[in-house]
Amino acid sequence: VPARRIHPSWRTARGAIERRIRKTLARLRGELHVDHLVADGLELGQRVFIARGVHFDEPWLVAIGDDSGLSPGVVVLTHDDSITPQTGLTRVARVIIGKRVFVGAGAVILPGATIGDDCIVGAGAVVEGDVPPGSVLAGNPAKIVSDVKAFAMWHRAAIPQAPVWPHQGWMAGRGITDERKRLQRDALADGTAGYLSATPPSTVEDALQ
Amino acid sequence: VNLWTAARGRLEQLMRGAAGRVRGQVDVGRLVTQGLVLGRDVYVAATAYIDASQPWLIDIGDETLIGPWAIVLAHDTSTRLHTGHTLIGRVRIGRRVYVGHGAIVMPGTTIGDEAVIAPGAVVFHDIPPRSLAMGNPAQVVCDVETFAERHRAAIARDPVWPIPGWTGRGITDDRKALQRAALADRCGYLKSSA
Numbered sequence: 001v002p003a004r005r006i007h008p009s010w011r012t013a014r015g016a017i018e019r020r021i022r023k024t025l026a027r028l029r030g031e032l033h034v035d036h037l038v039a040d041g042l043e044l045g046q047r048v049f050i051a052r053g054v055h056f057d058e059p060w061l062v063a064i065g066d067d068s069g070l071s072p073g074v075v076v077l078t079h080d081d082s083i084t085p086q087t088g089l090t091r092v093a094r095v096i097i098g099k100r101v102f103v104g105a106g107a108v109i110l111p112g113a114t115i116g117d118d119c120i121v122g123a124g125a126v127v128e129g130d131v132p133p134g135s136v137l138a139g140n141p142a143k144i145v146s147d148v149k150a151f152a153m154w155h156r157a158a159i160p161q162a163p164v165w166p167h168q169g170w171m172a173g174r175g176i177t178d179e180r181k182r183l184q185r186d187a188l189a190d191g192t193a194g195y196l197s198a199t200p201p202s203t204v205e206d207a208l209q
Numbered sequence: 210v211n212l213w214t215a216a217r218g219r220l221e222q223l224m225r226g227a228a229g230r231v232r233g234q235v236d237v238g239r240l241v242t243q244g245l246v247l248g249r250d251v252y253v254a255a256t257a258y259i260d261a262s263q264p265w266l267i268d269i270g271d272e273t274l275i276g277p278w279a280i281v282l283a284h285d286t287s288t289r290l291h292t293g294h295t296l297i298g299r300v301r302i303g304r305r306v307y308v309g310h311g312a313i314v315m316p317g318t319t320i321g322d323e324a325v326i327a328p329g330a331v332v333f334h335d336i337p338p339r340s341l342a343m344g345n346p347a348q349v350v351c352d353v354e355t356f357a358e359r360h361r362a363a364i365a366r367d368p369v370w371p372i373p374g375w376t377g378r379g380i381t382d383d384r385k386a387l388q389r390a391a392l393a394d395r396c397g398y399l400k401s402s403a
């Protein structure tokens with residue numbers, strides 16, 4: 001099948017329309033598009049990935065460093081009403097997330113938390129207080145279970161033995177065929193982990209598609 | 210009449226699908242066409258999230274229930290910045306498994322048949338068949354037989370109602386008051402029709 005020729009101006013217009021639709025859909029879902037979050041004061045570094053459905057209480061109290069990523073269902077809290085019935089006050093505190101931090105799906109960051117550079121927060125972890133740079137955290141309440149050097153070393157040792165595929169052609173939405181799905185299923189049949197080699201860092205725009 | 214019923218059913222299905230897409234929910238039917246292996250009579254709550262980037266690595270057995278806001282992942286991006294690779298792994302959820310509200314299942318894990326995963330649990334390791342796991346990280350606290358025995362004893366003692374006429378669908382105000390009064394100091398049960 002020959003590739004269809006699309007006029008560049010049409011492509012630009014379509015991009016703008018799609019962006020508009022995504023923003024409207026986000027609104028309908030009660031989510032804020034990242035442009036709105038930044039306009040609201042969220043301090044955002046370069047190449048930050050924010051997945052769909054991430055919740056921010058007060059975006060202006062949150063800072064996220066370069067190359068960090070927040071997975072689906074992450075909750076970033078900056079206020080705490082738990083003592084309101086007793087004191088008549090709401091506690092408010094900032095949340096600082098460093099550079100190259102990964103926050104796993106469904107994690108909860110409590111008010112006042114400071115997460116150092118290069119930390120990894122496991123899925124579903126509940127993070128409170130200061131976390132030193134390079135920590136790997138998991139659990140509720142979140143505990144430091146490892147450091148990122150040991151974590152990376154463990155995986156780097158596992159990668160040469162494990163099946164590795166590129167993202168392109170091996171992921172949903174990146175043209176994987178049924179044949180390759182079957183191959184991937186078979187290669188990972190006995191519960192072993194495989195890896196997808198890195199793509200250029202995802203952008204916020206990708207996440208909101 | 211049959212044609213009309215069928216058409217209306219299809220139309221309602223389409224509208225639910227469209228509403229789901231607007232809400233940003235994952236359409237399980239579409240995941241199945243992409244390779245998700247789904248047994249029969251599986252219930253996946255509308256707000257549950259089944260990994261849409263690697264659905265063909267996920268198997269869910271017959272009569273399993275995935276609760277609201279539960280997350281089932283087949284990939285883990287936490288390794289990407291430090292190793293240049295994203296981890297992927299198969300997820301096998303057995304038959305007649307219950308995955309509670311808001312639980313998270315990580316890549317590479319197997320949940321055995323008839324296991325019960327409590328609400329909010331985060332499953333990082335394999336869960337043996339017929340066990341009850343809870344907490345973050347999820348730990349096995351007892352076997353399903355003990356769990357069922359405890360509830361069977363309570364069912365014999367505590368109030369039990371049938372589902373038809375006693376839930377949000379079709380319960381009267383009278384019955385609501387009765388149910389509230391009966392459960393003032395205890396839990397009760399709803400009997401499944403099946």
